[in-house]
Amino acid sequence: MDKSFFIKRKIANAIIYTVLTAIAVYTLMPMLFLLLNSFKSQSEIIRNPLAFPEVWTTEYLTRAFDAISFPRALGYTVLIAVCSLVLIVLFSSLCGWVITRYKSKISTVIYLLFVSAMLIPFQAVMYPLMNMMDWAGLKNIFGLIIMYAGFGLSLSIFLYSGFFKTIPYGVEEAALIDGANIFRMFFFIVFPLVKGITVTVLILNGMWIWNDYLLPYLTLGTSESKTLVLELFYAKMTSGQFGNPWELIFPAVLISVIPMIIVFLFLQKYFVKGVSAGAIKS
Template sequence: MKIRPTKFLITLFALIAGVVWIYPFVIIVLNSVKTKNGIFANPIGFNSFTTKNYYQAFQQLDFIHSFWNSLIITVGSVFLITIFSSMAAYALARTNSRLNSSIYYLCAGTMLIPFQSIMIPLVSIFGKIDFLDRTSLILMNTGLALSLSVVLFYGAFLGVPRSIDEAAILDGASTIKAFFMIILPNVKSMTGTVIILNAMKIWNDYLLPSLVINKDGMYTLPLKMYYFFGETNSQWQLALAGLVLAIIPVIILFVLLQKQIMQSAIEGAVK
């Protein structure tokens, strides 16, 4: 069979890009199961093996509590972001008026505002009302992520025919029921994209939690990893094992939602 040079070059480039992308992760996993001496002797070779690193990192990270804190903040934030942004985008997509257009462009424009320019005033306001905890962090994450999520959902809802809404209402469904039972399932690929984008960002976020959470029992995994790495900066095998433990939940989420993400990307390319 003849292989086209263009297709071969694209495949070769994709293979090289994949190897370059996954190489650091492979090195992290490889060194996380080696002894300290094994890492310094040959960081890219396999010269020793131990599972004690994960046990010690699990204990010293207080992984259960840190994981639970990250899970509560991530799930709570993503749930509110998905619900509010989808409802707002649906209202904007189904109503034609200058006000709605202005609101949409305002949402798009706020994405250009760097977070660093508003983080101090934001935290200061919440601090003055003594409201700096996991709940406030969830609210902050929701507000900061709404603009991008609204823009993403808006484009998806424009691709859903209005006749579906009208048919549902004629069948006796209320607007809310029609939205959640019929319209939103029609854009499940975009819903998956919004979930994974926000979940990865919030799960891995260090800056905002470091400004909001100051109690040891409420640290998220990135915060705990920072303090853990500072305490064990000479124990690279434990730090790398802790990194792998923190990365695993994100990989699982991506694997579960990769079909929706790819479908959303294909639909966006076609449109």
């Protein structure tokens, strides 16, 4: 290829990087705000939200760390998130796969059922759902996991079935001829091909489970086993009838988000342009 192509490419790259950096700065602004205010007292936050802290002290961070019982709450949150995610990925990948592969009216109906489930406002099912959970003796962590799995399925099936479509049948046929059974074929051949989307499913579901407030509140309430978000609401609640203890909220939100950032950084290496058609066809 000729030289002008590389020059053009370089200019294009420079433009892209400039734009990306500009947007990154814009996106980071509110985050910086959060970071900055995690080191400030209530008065400093109220008076000068944009200013740098008068003294850089970790006092508020450590206080928030204790106030939300971070290690314990993290344990519960991770437990709930991991269990729910395992169920979600397992169930929805299988379901999404088979309804894309088996083309029939019933597949379409099931697909649409799950899709439309995403449109139901939570308030519309809240009371009946809670009554059922209570009736089944599931107003506990186990019930919470089941509910998350149930609510998380729709989006995941939607995502999986969208992407299974882009994977050719060929491999599956070949595997069958080789005598693999359906689970072996799915988990060892098909599933690895959609790693990228599995990671997406994990991240998207993990995030709302991590940050969700209403479900754990209604099921776990003010019991000992509180999730991170619940601990934060509890700490806010006990700090006074009106007003917000920002000197607690900002550092607590910051602390709670760090594990998620770590997980995200770890998971995102699976976003690779891996699925080359060549590999599949052969």
